[in-house]
Amino acid sequence: MESPVPGYLADVLDSSAAFADGAVADYIPELAGVDPDRAAIALATVDGTVYAQGDADAVFTIQSMSKPFTYALALSDLGIDGVGEKVGVEPSGEAFNEISLEPDTGRPRNPMINAGAISTHGLVAGADAADRLRRILDFYSAFADRPLELDDAVAESELEEGHRNLAFGHLLRSVGNIEGDPVAVVEGYIRQCAAKVAVADLALMAATLANGGVQPRTGRRLLDQRIVRHVLSVMMSCGMYDAAGDWLTTVGIPSKSGVSGGIVGVLPGQVGLAVFSPRLDRHGNSVRGVKMMERLSEDMGMHVMEAARPARSAIRDVHRVDYRGEEATVYELHGDLVFSSTESLIRRLVEDPPATRRVIFDLDRVDEIEDVARRMAVSAGRSLLDDGHALTITDRNGVLGETDLPRETDA
Structure with a gap:
């Protein structure tokens, strides 16, 4: 990708x-x-x-x-x-x-x-x-x-x-x-x-x-x-x-x-x-x-008067699971997704691509996603699909908003 x-x-x-x-x-x-x-x-x-x-x-x-x-x-x-x-x-x-x-x-x-x-x-x-x-x-x-x-x-x-x-x-x-x-x-x-x-x-x-x-x-x-x-x-x-x-x-x-x-x-x-x-x-x-x-x-959201958001890593954990009979790589995310944390996540995906066909992004612990981070994340998801990966997103709180990416209920 x-x-x-x-x-x-x-x-x-x-x-x-x-x-x-x-x-x-x-x-x-x-x-x-x-x-x-x-x-x-x-x-x-x-x-x-x-x-x-x-x-x-x-x-x-x-x-x-x-x-x-x-x-x-x-x-x-x-x-x-x-x-x-x-x-x-x-x-x-x-x-x-x-x-x-x-x-x-x-x-x-x-x-x-x-x-x-x-x-x-x-x-x-x-x-x-x-x-x-x-x-x-x-x-x-x-x-x-x-x-x-x-x-x-x-x-x-x-x-x-x-x-x-x-x-x-x-x-x-x-x-x-x-x-x-x-x-x-x-x-x-x-x-x-x-x-x-x-x-x-x-x-x-x-x-x-x-x-x-x-x-x-x-x-x-x-x-x-x-x-x-x-x-x-x-x-x-x-x-x-x-x-x-x-x-x-x-x-x-x-x-x-x-x-x-x-x-x-x-x-x-x-x-x-x-x-x-x-x-x-x-x-x-x-x-x-x-x-x-x-x-x-x-x-x-770079204006100095914007409410400050932490720039810590978006990745809480990466692990493998069995997902409906198929091995999957799970990226468990947390906190706020701002430009820098989303860029770091995407760079990891580019430099160390997931080894499994199925990739799961768990957004259940994500509190908020900046607009530019949302667009970057959706673009990265589409790129994974273009590369032949199967993609699943879990997002119980709906922080990602409406996209054409497959959700948990779609899989």
Whole structure:
């Protein structure tokens, strides 16, 4: 059988195709020439499985999606209180490149706007500017579980037009917010934004945050859980700039966008998400990317204000029984079926198919099934039937709803 997850992601991608307005970020010359029609989506589970659809091989620069990760590294170096002396956590209500310093302290409002991100970059420990940038890139690479490189052409292109960011650097230096050469700090910040990624890299980076700071594939703890909670909170309130209020109410996923066209999102305990499409709206967020994230939030019940559901395994037990004179494999399920627990169940069926012709799914201990999990489960059931299995479902409480799959009474 095949997992329905790739097909679902392809459907999400296709459903956003009609939203072709917006424009690429032409204020960075190297980004002005990108193909505006490329689009991709990726999802990574907290055990390291990655699904990607669309132009998944497209490589683009991380841009402002780097900000929460650099912020996390600075928090690890200096602690939450130490970083808080230099950078606030309040939504600015302004565009990403607005001058937004607190009048009494000189702090940038938050680390997700450019002024705050420049300050944050300067707070990362390093023997010099080059060592600081090396530590940042190594940190990103640990999240993505592969060595990431810089796009020097994009960095140089942005440096040539980086007058506003240089002004931020000098302003921050003048109020004592950053130390040393402000030009070196700004150059380092611009180079961190030029790290090259694909959607699968971003999804794994997000999944590391979703997994409480532990990289899903390596098992290496990269962040303390308290820092993860802090970073996700700031992403939730500030990550989408002056569209943060709309984002919180309609999508409700801790996220960060970048002017290359990417958006990275985190569903704690379940999945990391990444979408990519270069056309941007007036806030600097990907037009198609926003639509894809809205669809994912709606389908998966991912909004932060939704009642929390456990992401534990759906499988309570697997055993063999004699079913009306025929040997059968029983998958005994329990709890709530959400996207992540259903994906894990289906992946087990794909990787370790049942050895018997008859397969029984016992849903009697299942309390509730999310809509997207229901559709995945029905698709998986049909796939088992197509593979020649006989299928039986026991569902005394009717949690699966009406489907064309055979029930206990049908067998």
